[in-house]
Amino acid sequence: MPERKPRADAVRNREAVLAAADRLFATCDRPEQVTMADIADAAGVGKGTLFRGFTDRTGLIHALYETRLEPIRQAITDGPHPLGPGTPPLERALALLDAILCFKLDHRHLALALEATGTDSPYGATHYDWWHGTLRDVLAELPGFTTVDFTAHALLAAVRADLIDHLTDHRHLPREQLRTDLAEFTTRVLTSTAGPGTHSFA
Amino acid sequence: MPERKPRADAVRNREAVLAAADRLFATCDRPEQVTMADIADAAGVGKGTLFRGFTDRTGLIHALYETRLEPIRQAITDGPHPLGPGTPPLERALALLDAILCFKLDHRHLALALEATGTDSPYGATHYDWWHGTLRDVLAELPGFTTVDFTAHALLAAVRADLIDHLTDHRHLPREQLRTDLAEFTTRVLTSTAGPGTHSFA
DNA sequence: TACGATACGGACCCGGGGTCCGCTTAACCC
DNA sequence: GGGTTAAGCGGACCCCGGGTCCGTATCGTA
Numbered sequence: 001m002p003e004r005k006p007r008a009d010a011v012r013n014r015e016a017v018l019a020a021a022d023r024l025f026a027t028c029d030r031p032e033q034v035t036m037a038d039i040a041d042a043a044g045v046g047k048g049t050l051f052r053g054f055t056d057r058t059g060l061i062h063a064l065y066e067t068r069l070e071p072i073r074q075a076i077t078d079g080p081h082p083l084g085p086g087t088p089p090l091e092r093a094l095a096l097l098d099a100i101l102c103f104k105l106d107h108r109h110l111a112l113a114l115e116a117t118g119t120d121s122p123y124g125a126t127h128y129d130w131w132h133g134t135l136r137d138v139l140a141e142l143p144g145f146t147t148v149d150f151t152a153h154a155l156l157a158a159v160r161a162d163l164i165d166h167l168t169d170h171r172h173l174p175r176e177q178l179r180t181d182l183a184e185f186t187t188r189v190l191t192s193t194a195g196p197g198t199h200s201f202a
Numbered sequence: 203m204p205e206r207k208p209r210a211d212a213v214r215n216r217e218a219v220l221a222a223a224d225r226l227f228a229t230c231d232r233p234e235q236v237t238m239a240d241i242a243d244a245a246g247v248g249k250g251t252l253f254r255g256f257t258d259r260t261g262l263i264h265a266l267y268e269t270r271l272e273p274i275r276q277a278i279t280d281g282p283h284p285l286g287p288g289t290p291p292l293e294r295a296l297a298l299l300d301a302i303l304c305f306k307l308d309h310r311h312l313a314l315a316l317e318a319t320g321t322d323s324p325y326g327a328t329h330y331d332w333w334h335g336t337l338r339d340v341l342a343e344l345p346g347f348t349t350v351d352f353t354a355h356a357l358l359a360a361v362r363a364d365l366i367d368h369l370t371d372h373r374h375l376p377r378e379q380l381r382t383d384l385a386e387f388t389t390r391v392l393t394s395t396a397g398p399g400t401h402s403f404a
Numbered sequence: 405t406a407c408g409a410t411a412c413g414g415a416c417c418c419g420g421g422g423t424c425c426g427c428t429t430a431a432c433c434c
Numbered sequence: 435g436g437g438t439t440a441a442g443c444g445g446a447c448c449c450c451g452g453g454t455c456c457g458t459a460t461c462g463t464a
Contacts (some may be wrong), residue, residue, distance in 0.1 A: 007461055010411060031319060034449060046413025051453060053411095118234060118320055123368035150383035151390075153369065157359035166325035167355065181352035185391070188353075192394035209430050210443060237420060248444030253422060 014053055016043040018064055022110070025064075031113035036060075058117045063124075065110050069127065072099055076134065089141035090190055096135055097155060097186050098179060104164045104173055111161030123158065131156060142190060155186060216255050218245040220266055224312070228267075232378065233315035238262075254255045260319045265325075267312050274305055278336065291343035292392055298337060299357060299388050300381060307377055313363030324362065333358060344392060357388060 020043035034063040036057060040047045054060035059170045075083045102109045115122055122128050135150040139145055157163075159182065167173045173181075222245035226236045238259060242249045256262035277285045284297040306313045317324055323332050338354040341347055360367075361384065369375045375383075 005462085007410060009461070013411085014257075036453085037451075040413085047452090048454080048456095049411075050411050057452070096203045116320060118318060121364040121368065123364060123372070147386050150369075150380075151387055153365060154360035154384075154387050156354075157362060157365055160359060160362075162323040162325060163355060163359055166323065168326070169249075178352075181349045184349050185353055185356050187394035188391050188394035189387070192390035206431070206441085211430070212442065215443085238422085239420075249421090250423080250444050251442080254442075259421070316448090 004020060008135060010053075013043070013045050013049055017050060017053065017060070020044070022066055025109040025113050028109075031109060031116045034113075050106050061110070061113050061117060065107075065114050065127070068107055068110060069103070072103055073130075074135075075099075077182065079138065093135065093138045093142075093190060094157075094183055094186055097159060097182060100131070100156075100159045101164065101179060101182055104159060104161050105168065105178075108161065108165050112165055115161050128156075139190070144193075151189065155189065158182065158185065212255075215245070215247050215251055219247060219252060219255065219262070220269065221245070223262060223266055227311040227315050228256060230311075233311060233318045236315075250327075263312070263315050263319060267309075267316050267329070270309055270312060271305070273299065274301055277301075291340050293339045295337065295344075295357075295392060296385055298340065299361060302333070302358075302361045303366065303381060303384055306361060306363050307370065307380075310363065310367050310370075314367055317363050330358075341392070346395075353391065357391065360384065361369055 017039065021034075021039045024039060024042055025031055028034050036050055037047055039060070040050050043050075050060065054063055072083075076086060076096065076099070081087050082091055083099060085092075087095065114125065132152050135155065136148050139148045139152055145151070164178070167178060168175070219241065223236075223241045226240060226244055227233055230236050238252055240264070242252050243356070245252075245341070252262065256265055274285075278298065278301070280286060283289050284293055285301060287294075291299065316327065334354050337357065338350050341350045341354055364374055369380060370377070
């Protein structure tokens with residue numbers, strides 16, 4: 001079974017669609033305003049082609065997101081300091097979160113579009129489990145940490161796309177401000193010597 | 203102009219609709235499965251009545267959410283210890299977040315429905331500004347805090363409905379576990395002596 | 405060049421949010 | 435209680451967007 005190679009026009013179209021979608025999402029301010037028909041038109045293909053290639057709306061956005069995310073993923077799994085492995089945990093955790101933040105800033109439209117699919121909250125997405133797992137493993141290397149799992153979730157929640165979007169677009173927080181704020185917050189969380197701080201209320 | 207009193211059937215219907223909606227959202231597992239027509243049927247009224255009374259889907263969910271939220275709001279603005287004013291800031295912040303967490307646990311369906319409206323991310327909702335403002339003011343009373351604004355956002359992000367839902371329904375974290383985890387996390391954030399933790403990466 | 409497999413595309417379907425308007429009925433006045 | 439008025443009702447209807455289908459065009463191969 002020599003596994004036929006995919007047709008040339010198919011791959012060409014696939015690229016065209018991804019490019020068109022990226023462009024449209026980037027220019028329109030509410031991702032749900034971008035309709036499938038719009039994307040098809042902009043890419044110069046029929047609607048059927050979209051769904052053949054990407055199954056459904058979510059699939060298309062997913063695919064797009066994935067391509068943009070790949071480099072960062074790479075940098076984390078086996079890249080150089082400070083993102084790659086081999087960086088001491090506290091510094092690496094900070095680097096991770098900063099990287100996510102910057103990514104979301106640079107690709108706000110995509111991240112928002114992804115979350116706006118509605119079909120699956122971010123927590124259904126495959127990315128999320130990966131991010132969470134990675135961050136959790138890093139935190140686990142820090143001494144004296146018990147609630148690693150929840151902490152990873154909470155830290156990731158601080159860089160969710162819509163929050164970032166709200167802070168930059170509506171509240172006009174400049175990028176660097178946001179980065180330092182996040183860094184300080186993360187540092188607080190990770191360097192605290194919190195004993196059993198569990199005050200219990202009735 | 204003696205200001206006619208509202209018609210009896212109108213208020214009766216309003217209640218019926220709210221009750222029906224609450225019931226439906228509570229039983230169906232994905233809020234977007236509940237259609238406006240469903241709610242109208244369940245309440246024994248016509249679709250027109252829904253839109254007359256609540257403008258649109260978002261409005262209906264908003265109204266519902268508001269009624270459930272009111273007691274807690276009350277307890278915070280002028281209730282007793284530990285939620286009310288007059289509680290020392292650290293303890294009060296912990297109480298606030300715990301209260302939000304419990305509320306979202308008890309009304310998961312509503313909170314999810316609200317976020318799933320899509321039309322406005324949680325950050326567009328009026329509640330959010332109030333929560334954020336309240337929490338921010340409390341944090342501001344803690345000594346040595348600089349990034350109060352962002353910290354408030356980040357802490358609130360940790361109790362977002364879909365995260366809570368994911369942790370309880372998919373990961374099966376028990377309620378009490380979640381509460382203690384959140385309490386510890388919050389304590390870490392608020393009791394850390396974080397100096398200028400702003401390591402800068404290139 | 406001929407042929408099979410694959411991809412194309414746009415007409416079409418369907419379900420859900422939101423509208424509209426002729427009819428109903430509660431509130432007010434006597 | 436009976437008449438008048440306008441607020442309220444409801445469901446047929448519209449619109450729009452995601453997703454499907456299948457006759458046709460195109461590619462890859464021999």
